[in-house]
Amino acid sequence: MGAGDRNSSGVENVFREAYGRVVATLVRVFGDITLAEDAVQDAFVIASERWGDGIPPNPAGWIVTTARRRAIDRLRRDARGRELLQDVSYTLQEQEGRIDQGLVQDDQLRLIFTCCHPALRTEHQIALTLRLLGGLSVDEIARSFLVSEPAMAKRLVRAKYKIRAANIPYRIPADADLPVRLRSVLAVMYLIYNTGLDDPERSSLRAESLRLTRALVALMPDEPEAAGLLALMLLNEARVPARRIGDEIVLLRDQDRSLWDRALIQEGRAIVRACVRRGQPGPYQLQAAIQAVHSDAASSADTDWPQIVSLYDHLLELLPTAVVELNRAIAVGEVDGPTAALADIDAVTSRLEEYHLVHAARGEMLRRLGRFDEAQSAFERAGALAPTEPERRFLNKQIAELSAGR
Amino acid sequence: MNQYLLSTWAVEGGVERAPGSPEEMQAFMQRVIALEAEMEVAGAFAFGGALHGPDAATVVQLGGDDVVMTDGPFAESKEHIAGFYIINAEDLDAALAWADKVVAAIQHPIEVRPFRATGKVADNMPTA
Numbered sequence: 109m110g111a112g113d114r115n116s117s118g119v120e121n122v123f124r125e126a127y128g129r130v131v132a133t134l135v136r137v138f139g140d141i142t143l144a145e146d147a148v149q150d151a152f153v154i155a156s157e158r159w160g161d162g163i164p165p166n167p168a169g170w171i172v173t174t175a176r177r178r179a180i181d182r183l184r185r186d187a188r189g190r191e192l193l194q195d196v197s198y199t200l201q202e203q204e205g206r207i208d209q210g211l212v213q214d215d216q217l218r219l220i221f222t223c224c225h226p227a228l229r230t231e232h233q234i235a236l237t238l239r240l241l242g243g244l245s246v247d248e249i250a251r252s253f254l255v256s257e258p259a260m261a262k263r264l265v266r267a268k269y270k271i272r273a274a275n276i277p278y279r280i281p282a283d284a285d286l287p288v289r290l291r292s293v294l295a296v297m298y299l300i301y302n303t304g305l306d307d308p309e310r311s312s313l314r315a316e317s318l319r320l321t322r323a324l325v326a327l328m329p330d331e332p333e334a335a336g337l338l339a340l341m342l343l344n345e346a347r348v349p350a351r352r353i354g355d356e357i358v359l360l361r362d363q364d365r366s367l368w369d370r371a372l373i374q375e376g377r378a379i380v381r382a383c384v385r386r387g388q389p390g391p392y393q394l395q396a397a398i399q400a401v402h403s404d405a406a407s408s409a410d411t412d413w414p415q416i417v418s419l420y421d422h423l424l425e426l427l428p429t430a431v432v433e434l435n436r437a438i439a440v441g442e443v444d445g446p447t448a449a450l451a452d453i454d455a456v457t458s459r460l461e462e463y464h465l466v467h468a469a470r471g472e473m474l475r476r477l478g479r480f481d482e483a484q485s486a487f488e489r490a491g492a493l494a495p496t497e498p499e500r501r502f503l504n505k506q507i508a509e510l511s512a513g514r
Numbered sequence: 515m516n517q518y519l520l521s522t523w524a525v526e527g528g529v530e531r532a533p534g535s536p537e538e539m540q541a542f543m544q545r546v547i548a549l550e551a552e553m554e555v556a557g558a559f560a561f562g563g564a565l566h567g568p569d570a571a572t573v574v575q576l577g578g579d580d581v582v583m584t585d586g587p588f589a590e591s592k593e594h595i596a597g598f599y600i601i602n603a604e605d606l607d608a609a610l611a612w613a614d615k616v617v618a619a620i621q622h623p624i625e626v627r628p629f630r631a632t633g634k635v636a637d638n639m640p641t642a
Contacts, residue, residue: 187640227606274628275516277605285607 118163119156124312126168127243132215133172135222135278138179138192141240141268147179154178216241217323218278224293225276232267237296238303239264241320242313286328294337294392297321301341306496308352314345332386335379336393342376343399345369357502361408373403391427394419413442430459438469446476464493468503480510515602517560517629518609522622524567524596531621545619557602558612564597600629 127148134144151174155167164170183189223236238244250260270276281289297317304313321338328334350363358364380400383393398419405411420436433456441449450473453466460466471486484507491503533539553559568587575582587594599616603609606628613626631638 225606227610273630274609274626275605277607279605279607281607 119152119159122155122163122167122171123152124243126171128241128316129216130168130171130175131240131243132219134175134179135219135240136215137176138183139278140192141271143179143182144175145240147175147182150178151175214280216320217280217327220293220296220320220324221281221289222271222276222278224289224296225271226288226292227274227276228267228270230292230295232263232270233292234296234299235260235263236267238300242300242303242316244310244313248310280327286331290324290328290331290334293324294321294333297324298337298340298392301344305344305348305351308355314341314348317341318345332383332388333390333392336383336390336396339376339379339383339396340392340399342372342379343396343403346372346376346403352498355498355501356505357498360402365406368403376400377403389422389426391423394423394426398423408442411442413439417443430456431463434460434463434466434469441473441476446473449473450477462493464490464495464499464503466490467493468506471503471506475506475510480513484510515604516609517632518601518603518606518612519598519625519627519629520601520609520613520616521598521625521627522596522620523593523625526592542620549615549619552615553599553601553612560600560602562597562599565595568594600632 130151131141131144131148134147135141138144138147148171151171154174155171159167180193183193219240220237223240224233228236235249238249239246246261246264247257249264250257255263297320300313301317301321304310304315304317318338318341321334321341325331325334325338346369347360347363349369350365350367351358376396377400380393380396383389383396398416401412401416401419416439417436420432420439424432424436434453437449437452437456440452450470453470453473457466457470467486467490471483471490474480474483474486487503487506487510491500491507494500494503533542550559550562571587573584573586573588575584599612601609601612603612606626609626609628613624616624
């Protein structure tokens with residue numbers, strides 16, 4: 109765990125909120141990820157011992173200052189470290205006692221581009237970003253990747269080794285390299301956002317990925333896909349208040365739309381409109397456009413489903429994946445009915461055998477067709493594969509309603 | 515400044531998409547000569563070379579009290595290093611920028627690998 113024994117919820121809150129920023133700052137100052145992580149870890153352990161009487165006024169600043177001292181202590185212990193210290197002493201003097209917000213944001217962007225460097229394999233990029241920018245523990249990342257904790261720890265060690273050995277720079281890429289480098293950053297940001305969306309415990313990841321994506325858009329205003337991802341996140345974010353009642357999942361069609369955040373929808377839709385005017389469509393922009401159509405509708409029945417199917421057709425041309433096909437099939441269900449949708453879903457099921465939502469969608473279409481026994485086995489299969497407890501409960505509820513409705 | 519090995523690999527003796535006709539060979543040579551001149555000017559060129567095939571290799575090793583030599587390459591694999599550059603580069607991005615140019619010139623994949631240390635071991639010993 110990152111924050112020692114985490115017996116104080118105050119320390120834990122600061123950890124979740126500030127970890128990424130603090131590590132990014134330390135990486136800039138010392139140029140070494142492992143040292144930065146270890147020092148920040150030390151600082152949080154010290155905080156959990158000392159903050160019993162109350163949290164200092166600027167907790168993130170306290171952590172940075174403490175971590176910097178710990179890093180210097182660690183460096184003084186060996187000869188190579190003492191050499192490195194001479195290199196960084198100027199930066200240290202310049203930094204002492206103040207945190208420049210602009211600089212901190214740049215620190216994070218630099219670290220994002222390092223973590224998402226295409227010379228690292230994608231699963232390593234994601235793991236590093238979640239660990240260093242999101243502050244997730246190794247165990248948490250391991251669970252979200254469905255691998256064991258030692259396997260994930262090994263992955264992170266290998267990724268950090270490569271950054272260090274190959275000298276992957278901490279730098280925002282030059283204009284010429286940006287499009288390629290940005291693609292992997294956006295994919296990682298969206299995955300982090302979705303991790304926060306799926307798990308209320310990790311909801312801070314949503315704010316974190318939104319903040320980082322906003323910063324990316326500000327840095328690259330001419331990159332429509334960055335804007336598209338931001339719009340997609342904002343339109344999803346607008347629905348968060350309606351996505352659950354207590355711990356229970358509420359599907360889009362059943363959501364109380366008065367709970368949707370109109371300001372976020374306005375912002376998201378304005379970005380989508382600007383993207384349409386720009387005329388350089390990409391996968392994130394199209395997904396945002398689909399969500400914008402949903403956000404226009406007063407209810408599920410009032411939704412312009414043919415428009416959504418047509419946007420999915422366009423998306424399939426740019427992003428021909430089984431998951432996009434599945435989502436298109438679900439929209440087809442609203443236009444052409446459950447028989448057509450079921451045929452389309454069956455066409456992708458073999459490629460998504462382990463994906464719970466394909467079975468949930470099949471269950472739904474089978475239920476609408478009155479094929480209750482088949483619907484039940486589909487929901488059961490979905491429940492067995494569902495990664496989270498709320499999703500399992502939701503699917504069990506579908507099964508219970510199925511029995512009651514017969 | 516760091517150093518990186520940019521190596522090209524031959525598969526079973528042959529280099530895929532190697533220049534076939536004399537015209538192709540001439541164009542290939544011109545691209546490579548221009549690139550090497552560019553490396554030289556930028557201070558990136560440290561060393562480069564093309565290797566004879568694995569059939570020309572000899573393995574030398576300790577066998578009991580004797581030194582034993584055997585005909586052939588060390589690794590019995592389909593792939594063998596065919597040639598390489600050693601370049602000076604500030605960081606991986608700079609090395610990859612050179613790698614892009616090498617790939618464009620030779621039309622063949624390369625592996626970019628950082629050196630842990632270069633030069634004489636004695637020169638790399640800690641001073642303390």
